[in-house]
Amino acid sequence: MKFISTKIPEVKILEPKVFGDERGYFMETYKAPEFNEVCGDTVFVQDNHSKSGQGILRGLHYQVENTQGKLVRVVSGEVFDVAVDMREKSETFGHWVGVLLSEANKRQLWVPEGFAHGFYVTSEYAEFVYKCTDYYNPKAEVSVRWDDPSIGIQWPLVNGVKPILSEKDENGLPFLDAPKF
Incomplete structure (x- = not known):
């Protein structure tokens, strides 16, 4: 696995070694x-899998309790994946990292605790899978506006079309x- 630094040091792009031949391919996604x-x-305690159509934006989400780190990847299609630093004492507070994750590039993104996370589907549809370091707690979830200036x-x-949002994300906080954090 190759770990690639981003402009926020704690957020990492993971690029697997892919071994392929005429039969297909093999890769390790986590070790x-x-x-x-x-x-x-x-320690990861929960795996999630979602499927979304083109133009859907999910996020920017985080939990103030049961804070989650997420290791995210796309198994079908393509998304633009974003992490926003919500840690007030961090040198990168309020900064963001965006990465294209796709079935083709097989990259993953590590989004540590203390970050808001979201993704936007650029392909016809995308299947998105991720590991979490804590359990989902809807009572502690926060949604930040996707388009906050x-x-x-x-x-x-x-x-250039406005994304399709859930009601929760449409009403996200500035x-x-x-x-x-």
């Missing part, structure tokens, strides 16, 4: 000793009003 050496001791995320919107 605890390698991951923990680069990203810190982590103080964050300034450059979403690659298909044909970054300045959202709880911080």
Whole structure:
């Protein structure tokens, strides 16, 4: 596994070694000793899988209790995946990282605890899978506005059309009003 640094040091892109031939391919998507050496001791307790159509944006989400780190990847299609630093004492507080994750590039993104996370589907549909370091707690979940100008995320919107959002995300908090770590 190759670990690639981003402009936020704690957020990492993981690029697997892919072994392929005429039969298909094989790759390791996670190996605890390698991951923990680069990203810190982590225990994953829950795996999730979602499927979304083009133009759907999910996020920006985080939990103020049962704080989750997430190791995310796409098994079908393509998404623009984003992590926003919500840690007030961090040098990168309020900064964001965006990465294209796809079935083709097989990359993953490590989004540590203390970050808001979201993704936007750029392909016809995408299947998105991720490991979490804590359990989902809907009572502790926060949604930050996807288009908050103080964050300034450059979403690659298909044909410039506003994304399809859930009611929760449509009513997300401004970054300045959202709880911080």
